[in-house]
Amino acid sequence: MMYDLEMMKQFYVSYNGKVQDTRKKLGRALTLAEKILYSHLYDANSIKCFERGVDYVNFRPDRVAMQDATAQxxxxxxxxxxxSVSxxxxxxxxxxxxxxYKGASIDLPVAQTTNKEVYDFLKSVASKYGIGFWKPGAGIIHQVxxxxxxFPGGMMVGTDSHTPNAGGLGMIAIGVGGADAVDVMTGMEWELKMPRxxxxHLKGKLNGWAAPKDVILKLAGILTVKGGTNAIIEYFGEGTSSISATGKATICNMGAEVGATTSVFPFDYEIVEYLKGTGREEVADMALKVADDLKADNEVLSSPEKYYDKVIEIDLSALEPYLNGPFTPDAACPLSEFKDKVIANGYPQRMEVGLIGSCTNSSYQDLGRAASLVRQLKDKGLKMASPLLVNPGSELVYCTSKRDGMIADFEEAGAVIMTNACGPCIGxxxxxxxxxxxxxxxVTSFNRNFAKRADGNPNTHAFVASPEIATAxxxxGDLCFNPMTDTLINDKGEQVKLDAPTGDKLPVKGFTVDDNGYVAPSADGCNIEVIIDPKSERL
Known part of the structure; x- marks a missing residue:
């Protein structure tokens, strides 16, 4: 078992009591973010009404995640x-x-050779100090x-800015620097300014071409790249339960683009189903027992303006797809207005490459909805006008998508399947x-689009959208195309229209994987030698 079940058992046994103590000492109802933050105080006896945006507070996170570039x-x-151990x-x-570059079958072996000393070092240190190790090709940190x-209600720090992805499962997950991660791993207190x-408030339900990504793309336009600074974005309302767990994660992931400390969704049936679907039935059962405290108190939900520093309302039923950019992720534009924006600003109209995947949009559902579009090419007599690059989020997603025919659908359409890694998203x-x-x-399904971010070219106009829109x-091959209203000319000279994308939230046959890429640490780290070449120029 890769996850620490005993740690979570101890957490859930004490969680309700800690929330009740907090509610009693503060003398008021609590938001979900407050419940999780206060239940993770380094000193459980230090509960008081900390002033948001002012007071610095010491916390005790439950776990740490590190990606290879920052983990060194x-x-x-x-x-x-x-x-001797974390x-x-x-x-x-x-x-x-x-x-x-060329695709997973070529790129992964090259990386394993080029970065061998780094991988050997990380694997040996992980084994020695009781740290789980995920091999190159296993997947993107946040998807894994x-x-x-x-897990719902938990608190995690990660050495990457998109660590908030875990908020999709109701966790407070915060991106930090390596030194902060070391503090947590050594058992020291971890300091954070109490966030605003x-x-x-999400109302309604997504439909048609609209995707979870469009929620955060719209919100980025409202808040701008600085609007969430020193704040936690907490989603609430009936609309939250209509979004899949991975869709929630997408929204939380890109909260980093508005400067938010992190983002979080309340616990619901979608989260239960995802936990069970990924083999964590015991975690789901434990969370269900404390479900009332894995969401904001009812008083908060009935009078949100009284408890949140700012309240924003989004009607999912009326939400249309967005394309944000170029050169900044908060330049939000609804699809219906995008053509006019392209023409007015003189952006290069030909869409040269579509890229889908990244930690933001590489789930089974994401690939499934994009695959439902490329699957239409044969039936409608169409061909891809531009190259499409696909980065699956993990080996679990890749193997399951391959079994269910989606990888073959992409390849038949001419798409290139890249390694289960960050790839173009981080340059x-x-x-x-x-x-x-x-x-x-x-057009990408990534999270950032600043100049030179993807390919080093300062003149690449990168637009951020959902995987479905990037694929369409x-x-x-044309930025002035609107898949919701426009038609394309097929090989018979006919005008045809793309059907709205569809895709299962979770695989009907369950997930499958041959080797997920996980390497457990040694039972006795004393016998492990850390591998560092004395002549190394990297370490």
Whole structure:
């Protein structure tokens, strides 16, 4: 068992009591964020009404997650702390150092050779100090954490800015620097300024082309890249329960783009189903026993303006797809207005590459909805007008998607399947182009689109959208195409229209994987030698 069941048992046994103590001492109802924060105070006896945005508070997170680029320094520091084992469950994920070039079958072996000394070091340190290790190709840190470690009501720090992805399962998960992670792993208190809390009331239900990604794309336009600074975004309302767990994670993931400390969703049936679907029935059962305190108190929900520092309302039923950009993720534009924006600003109209995946949108549901579009090409007599690159989020997602025919659907349409890693999203894209400085346009399902972010070209106009919209634009090859209203000319000269995307939230046959890429730590770290080449220029 990869996740620490005993730690979670202890957590859930005491959680209700801690929330009740907090409610009593503060003398008022509590938001979900407050329940989780106060139940993780480093000193349980220090409960008082901390002033949001002012007071610095010490916390005791439940676990730590590290990606390979930032884990190197963090683990070197931890080795010098004099500890024999991490004080909390921790994992290392090799996802950042893999270049996206020709496809997984070529790129992964190259990365394993190029980064061998880093991987050997991380694996040996992890084994010695009781830390779980996820091999290169196992998946993107945040997707793997969601599938294996995130749990409702918990608190985690991770050495990557998109750690808040775990908020999709009702967890307070915060991106930190390596030194902060070391503090937590050594058992020290972890300090954070008590965040403000922004409440986002979701009403209605998504339909048609609208996707969970569009919720955060719209919100980014409202808050801007700084509007969430020193704040937790807490979602509430009947609309939350209509969004899948992975869809919730997508929304929380990109909260980093508005500067939020983290984001969180309340516990619901979708989270229960995801926990069970990923083999964590016991976690789901424990969470169900404290379900009332894994959401905001009823008084908060009936009078949100009294408890949140700011309240924003979004009607999911009226939400249309968004494309944000270029050069900043808060330049939000609804699909119906995007053509006019492209023409008015003189953006390169030809859409040259579509890229889907990343930690933000690489779940089974994401790939399924995109695959439902490429599957239409054969039936409607169409072909991809632009290249499509696909980065599955994990080996679990890849193997399940392959079994269910989705990988074959992508490949038949001409898409290239990249390694289960970050790839182009973080600039690890070795793009083949006729001119590395030429103005051009791409559409991605990533989270960031600042100049040079994806391919190093300052003139690449990158627009952030859902996987469905990125795929539709790759099919059309035209930024002025609106898949909701426009038609395409097929091989018979006929005008045809794409059907709205569909996709299962979870695989009907369950998840499957041959080797998920996890390596458990040694039972006796004393016998493990940390591998560092004395001539190393990297370590």
């Amino acid at each position: 320094m963090a683990l070197l520091q931890f080795m010098n702390a004099g500890k 004080a909390v469950p921790a994992t290392v994920h090799c996802d950042h150092l893999i270049q996206a 954490v969601l599938e294996n470690y995130a 809390i922004i409440g986002v 690890q894209w070795k793009r083949e182009t006729d001119n590395p400085t030429r103005p051009n346009s791409i 634009f790759a099919i059309a």
